[in-house]
Amino acid sequence: MLDNLTVVLVRPKFSENVGAAARACANMGVSRLVLVDPPAFDMERARPMATSKGGLLLDRLEIAATLAEAVAGAEAVYGTTARLGGWRKGVITPGQAADGIWRTLSAGGGVAVVFGPEDAGLANQETRLCGRLVTIPTADEATSLNLAQAVLVVCYEIFKASKGLAEEADEPSPSRAATHAERESLFAALRESLLAIDFLKADNPEYWMLPVRRFIDRVGLKRHEFNLLMGVCRQIKWALGTGRDKKPQA
Known part of the structure; x- marks a missing residue:
């Protein structure tokens, strides 16, 4: 069951x-x-x-x-x-x-x-x-x-x-949900990106990340949405000059 x-x-x-x-x-x-x-x-x-x-x-x-x-x-x-x-x-x-x-x-x-x-x-x-x-x-x-x-x-x-x-529960889901490990990698990427643009307070970033974590877990993140947000984080790093020399492909 x-x-x-x-x-x-x-x-x-x-x-x-x-x-x-x-x-x-x-x-x-x-x-x-x-x-x-x-x-x-x-x-x-x-x-x-x-x-x-x-x-x-x-x-x-x-x-x-x-x-x-x-x-x-x-x-x-x-x-x-x-x-x-x-x-x-x-x-x-x-x-x-x-x-x-x-x-x-x-x-x-x-x-x-x-x-x-x-x-x-x-x-x-x-x-x-x-x-x-x-x-x-x-x-x-x-x-x-x-x-x-x-x-x-x-x-x-x-x-x-x-x-x-x-x-x-008859209709199949169009996209599987992101796993815990995938969400953790996303949270790490978001933390780095939000610190880089001064959105998070550097003195205690884990605490200020809590609302972000809770929101993402509450909405039930799908794998394709995980890919989208990871792409946003990569684009932020590139725009700030902290990513690779080559602009990431969409």
Whole structure:
């Protein structure tokens, strides 16, 4: 059902939570689970919490050294957070995220949903790799969720959306979405170009790039649009004399 959806757990502290998260993924039809730099993962402690169906996910478990590596092939990356404000702007609920996630999946694109470690959540630099941020509303008196609970809530909303929107997924997309790796290369090119024309403030360009990143991820960049914007960046470099001697071809 959700074959192109990847659940990514960043530095999970407790193997039992990984097992319970695998069970939650299996319940909702998610077949790919990736751990990023787990500090002390123990399969024997994880497996009892996974039950038989979740155990199948543990058998196919993937481990990545970095978050960038784990999400490189995804066309859309959603990070989860309980902390708001500062760099964490434009945060949406799982229900709001689910429709967009399912539309990407139903068009054949890959989506990664990222969950941070139990004690601290995703770091600011990690949320920067996520096109959208998702938070699960809770009562003010108890805002902390167990990792597996959070995985289940988000995947359940996506599962619901897949049931409601499946009939709308008949028309093929005219152009595939840009992958996470392609968007990251575009963001780097845009950052360099916008610094060169003094649009970004040089003291903290990553912060001032956030609205640009959020906008591009929100609109669902296609591959041909990626090519167009990369061409604009090359033209800016040429016009400023920082590109190759020869004018780039359109």
